[in-house]
Amino acid sequence: MSELRVRDVTLYYEEHGAGTPILCIHGTGGSAGGWGGALDELAARGRTIAYDRRGHGRSERPEPYELTSVEEHADDAAGLLRGLHATHAVVIGRGYGAEIALDLVERYPGLVRALILLEPAILTLTAEAHSWEGALVDGVVLAAGAGGPAAGAESYYRRVLRDEEWDELPEELRSTMLGNAPAVLAELKGGPSRPDEGALAQLHKPVLIVSSADSPPVFRAVDEVLADLVPGAVHEVVLGPAGPALPEVLGFLDGLLDGRDQPGYENA
Known part of the structure; x- marks a missing residue:
């Protein structure tokens, strides 16, 4: 068990493997344990860090804990990466964690090498x-x-x-x-995230977006909008859950770690 004081909370985290940092940010109600056997697949490729976000699982829950935001969690993620000397990281976000990953790269671009977004479902992107x-x-x-x-x-x-x-x-x-x-x-209660579409259009880092064909149709619709906003983003629709051990995810990650980033992406 490892813990790190980040800003105003103590966060629980786990590390597996070595090499390029890979940060896993879980979704709503999840925990580091929710990545399951996928951590072994990821750890075979790099230094994989999974943590319980503030208010979840083994991390500290502020009292009272009535309101939070994507920005607050992105600040935590930035503090964790810096505290563990784990930059420049490939960030894998699931659900709400993918929203955090997007805010992280928007405000702390130097900490992030690439994004893998598992059903980001940013529901402010369409009126429906x-x-x-x-x-x-x-x-x-x-x-x-x-x-x-x-x-x-x-x-x-x-x-x-x-x-x-x-x-x-x-x-x-x-x-x-x-x-x-x-x-x-x-x-x-903290409300939906509203990414800066202009900033997304200037995001020159490798991005993979994975949607599930089994999820509510509005999720896939906004993921398509997001993919259109981010230059060069790859969008995959899969059967079953949009998990981190899918061939589409591992293949994308292998391409990054083998140095096959596409020309024009920022790598610093």
């Missing part, structure tokens, strides 16, 4: 998706008001993952995710 997100948040708030934070978090997971996928998750994993309910609500 933004409306869908508003209905989602309203439902979560109602559920939390009636049954407490865990009920609100479960409402969120069932809407995003769908009932069948949520019910099929291992009991231990569902328990962990529900234990992070205060963090889930704090993220939703």
Whole structure:
């Protein structure tokens, strides 16, 4: 078990492998443990760092913890990379973690070599998706008001993952995710991220965006918009979960680490 004081919280992190830094940023309600066996695949390729974001799992949860933002988590990620002397990193973000990765590269470009975004689903990029997100948040708030934070978090997971996928998750994993309910609500109350589209158009780093064909259609739609905004971004749509051990992800990563970055990308 390793911990590092970053800004105003203590963050739990794990390191696997050696070489080029690879930072894994989990999604809403997740943890470092949620990357599972994919960490072995990643660690065979570089120094893989997975951590519990503030308010999640084994990391410190500020009290009270009622509100957070993508920017706050990106500042934490930057502090972690600097504290561990782990720059210039390939950053893999899942869900909300992908939004954090985008904000990280926008405000701390010198810390990041490339991005792998697993279902970033930035729902402010289209009016339809933004409306869908508003209905989602309203439902979560109602559920939390009636049954407490865990009920609100479960409402969120069932809407995003769908009932069948949520019910099929291992009991231990569902328990962990529900234990992070205060963090889930704090993220939703913090509001959606709004990336600077002008900055995205000037992002000259390798970017892979992976969407799942099984996810809500609004997710894929906004991922397509994001891919169009980022010069040279690669967008893959896969069957099943958009996970970090997919051949599309590992192939992209192998290309980076073998020095096959495309000409024109910033590598410093």
